[in-house]
Amino acid sequence: MAQTVGARSGSDSAPPPAPDSFVPEDFECKVCFNYFDLDRHIPKLLSCSHTFCRECLEKLHSLEGRGWRVGCPVCRHRTPVREYQIQNLPDNVLLTDSLITKHENASDREEQTSPISLSGTFLWS
Numbered sequence: 245m246a247q248t249v250g251a252r253s254g255s256d257s258a259p260p261p262a263p264d265s266f267v268p269e270d271f272e273c274k275v276c277f278n279y280f281d282l283d284r285h286i287p288k289l290l291s292c293s294h295t296f297c298r299e300c301l302e303k304l305h306s307l308e309g310r311g312w313r314v315g316c317p318v319c320r321h322r323t324p325v326r327e328y329q330i331q332n333l334p335d336n337v338l339l340t341d342s343l344i345t346k347h348e349n350a351s352d353r354e355e356q357t358s359p360i361s362l363s364g365t366f367l368w369s
């Protein structure tokens with residue numbers, strides 16, 4: 245039996261850097277590892293520029309006694325929470341925008357409008 249191990253002409257160099265600045269792990273919450281969405285896991289931006297999902301921040305906030313600030317699980321920076329509501333924190337619009345774009349591409353449809361034809365008929369009275 246002749247084993248022919250083909251010489252592969254492949255380069256062993258490092259993979260090229262992703263052209264997009266967004267790597268997939270940026271789309272997941274570093275606390276619960278859920279992917280961000282536009283509902284319970286909407287990405288909320290803290291003033292330290294770390295982003296976590298709304299659900300995690302709400303849990304964190306209630307653990308801290310629902311004060312007027314919430315601590316960042318990464319750097320411990322405390323971000324003021326307006327009216328004690330996590331939902332009042334700003335969304336990370338870079339993430340929500342790309343989430344919305346994904347949604348819209350899925351339901352992309354064109355509606356054709358028929359040209360309006362005017363029938364000019366005189367009515368004799």
Ligand SMILES: [Zn+2]
Pocket residue numbers: 273274275276277278296297298299300301
């Ligand atoms: Zn989370």
Ligand SMILES: [Zn+2]
Pocket residue numbers: 290292293294316317318319320321
């Ligand atoms: Zn932080």
